Amino acid sequence: MRLGLMGELASGIAHEVNQPLTAIVNYTQACLRFIQAEKPDLSKLSSILQKTHDQALKAGQIIHHMREFVRSKKIHRSTADMNALIENAVSLSVTDLKQYNILLTFNLADDLPAIYVDSVQIEQVILNLVRNSIDALKNLPHNKPRKLFIQTLLNDDHFIEVKVKDNGIGLGQSSQKKILTPFYTTKSSGMGMGLSISQSIIKSHDGALYFASKPGKGSTFYFTIPVRRKSDDAQ
Amino acid sequence: MTHNKPATPIVYLVDDEFAVRDSLTLLIESTGQPVMSFESAEAFLDHYNPEQPSCLLLDVRMPSMSGLDLQEELIKRGIDIPIIFISGHADVPDSAKAFRAGAVDFLEKPFNEEILLSRIEEALSKDAQTREQLREKRKILDRLDHLTAREKEVLSLIVRSHSNKEAARILDISNRTIDVHRAHIMEKMQAENLAELMVMAMQCDLL
Ligand SMILES: Nc1ncnc2c1ncn2[C@@H]1O[C@H](COP(=O)(O)OP(=O)(O)OP(=O)(O)O)[C@@H](O)[C@H]1O
Ligand SMILES: [Mg+2]
Numbered sequence: 001m002r003l004g005l006m007g008e009l010a011s012g013i014a015h016e017v018n019q020p021l022t023a024i025v026n027y028t029q030a031c032l033r034f035i036q037a038e039k040p041d042l043s044k045l046s047s048i049l050q051k052t053h054d055q056a057l058k059a060g061q062i063i064h065h066m067r068e069f070v071r072s073k074k075i076h077r078s079t080a081d082m083n084a085l086i087e088n089a090v091s092l093s094v095t096d097l098k099q100y101n102i103l104l105t106f107n108l109a110d111d112l113p114a115i116y117v118d119s120v121q122i123e124q125v126i127l128n129l130v131r132n133s134i135d136a137l138k139n140l141p142h143n144k145p146r147k148l149f150i151q152t153l154l155n156d157d158h159f160i161e162v163k164v165k166d167n168g169i170g171l172g173q174s175s176q177k178k179i180l181t182p183f184y185t186t187k188s189s190g191m192g193m194g195l196s197i198s199q200s201i202i203k204s205h206d207g208a209l210y211f212a213s214k215p216g217k218g219s220t221f222y223f224t225i226p227v228r229r230k231s232d233d234a235q
Numbered sequence: 236m237t238h239n240k241p242a243t244p245i246v247y248l249v250d251d252e253f254a255v256r257d258s259l260t261l262l263i264e265s266t267g268q269p270v271m272s273f274e275s276a277e278a279f280l281d282h283y284n285p286e287q288p289s290c291l292l293l294d295v296r297m298p299s300m301s302g303l304d305l306q307e308e309l310i311k312r313g314i315d316i317p318i319i320f321i322s323g324h325a326d327v328p329d330s331a332k333a334f335r336a337g338a339v340d341f342l343e344k345p346f347n348e349e350i351l352l353s354r355i356e357e358a359l360s361k362d363a364q365t366r367e368q369l370r371e372k373r374k375i376l377d378r379l380d381h382l383t384a385r386e387k388e389v390l391s392l393i394v395r396s397h398s399n400k401e402a403a404r405i406l407d408i409s410n411r412t413i414d415v416h417r418a419h420i421m422e423k424m425q426a427e428n429l430a431e432l433m434v435m436a437m438q439c440d441l442l
Binding site: 018019021022025029034055 | 298
């Protein structure tokens with residue numbers, strides 16, 4: 001059953017917010033019990049209250065994230081070069097790539113036509129994909145080479161195609177169905193929003209985002225962006 | 236006979252979310268009930284001690300091995316621990332599947348404290364009961380071990396309501412010998428009468 005993006009978002013939010021809410025309910029119940037003690041342990045109580053407070057903030061943050069996501073942000077388009085956007089985005093990850101010993105190689109087409117996009121947003125998409133690949137690579141056994149490969153090309157439909165390929169842990173059938181839904185994550189520090197945000201950015205640029213993956217072999221994520229049209233100049 | 240003090244029962248808690256784990260542990264421990272918590276099904280399996288009276292509070296959705304996967308694994312390993320599932324949103328298909336596999340309960344987060352604590356109490360007493368039955372069964376099996384081959388034959392006939400005379404005929408021995416065997420059986424099995432013997436036979440699946 002597909003609920004549609006908004007439905008998925010709502011159900012994701014419900015699930016996400018429910019976690020801190022559950023913690024808050026438990027913490028406050030525990031406080032109420034501790035307070036009934038003969039001589040309540042105030043430092044214990046205050047540490048639980050602090051945790052309660054943090055959980056309430058966390059719930060607020062989740063809702064804030066959702067608002068950001070839902071608010072149809074105005075796209076600030078300008079003429080741009082896809083290869084340059086890739087270089088900018090990747091430069092933000094060089095430390096991680098070094099730290100985790102990941103070998104990055106490029107195959108960027110050198111005479112790509114210009115695109116007309118919101119550069120910040122497209123860089124965000126590239127960064128999300130690269131960060132996901134780094135996460136998929138960083139826990140590989142030490143004897144296995146960690147490879148990240150980024151390619152650009154112009155396809156026959158006048159779309160620029162960007163390919164981000166890693167030989168990381170990959171994805172099983174069941175998680176493949178879920179990774180594009182908001183809040184789906186397998187990472188303890190992940191929000192599960194990277195791919196759903198990326199997909200919505202690419203869609204709003206009339207492109208598409210898709211992927212292929214094999215558990216234990218790696219994943220390849222693709223997205224496409226139409227090349228700049230004559231009519232774009234008029235805007 | 237030595238009387239071992241029964242080990243204090245423990246609540247095993249498995250949930251991948253730190254805050255849920257931490258807050259539940261605090262809440263349950265505030266009632267004096269010890270808790271041992273794990274962030275994954277795998278970590279729980281590594282530490283589970285079958286001798287420890289316990290119940291399991293288990294999150295349904297977890298990244299690598301889900302609560303339902305763990306339940307399946309426990310069944311496969313022959314571990315009979317009462318499970319209370321805790322879930323972010325009580326998915327009907329999930330809970331149906333869990334119940335069919337023998338879960339004792341399915342609670343939706345956030346929980347009502349009284350319900351949660353009373354379900355834990357029920358689960359722990361169910362576990363105590365299972366363990367008591369198991370101990371009883373072991374005791375009887377142990378006594379059974381002390382019977383001779385012939386006594387076992389006689390036992391299996393008399394618990395199936397054969398009279399002494401019939402038993403004697405089937406085994407081709409005298410009534411007098413059957414009487415002697417029978418007296419030994421009652422003594423070794425510590426049974427007061429035939430009815431008690433039959434109950435024991437039933438507990439050990441001899442009937
Ligand atoms: N290249 C990849 N290889 C393997 N698994 C991946 C890859 N990219 C994404 N995934 C899986 O998809 C999930 C969702 O990815 P997504 O980027 O939406 O969220 P996230 O990375 O978990 O969190 P964040 O919101 O910080 O991006 C990840 O948790 C991971 O399990
Ligand atoms: Mg991500």
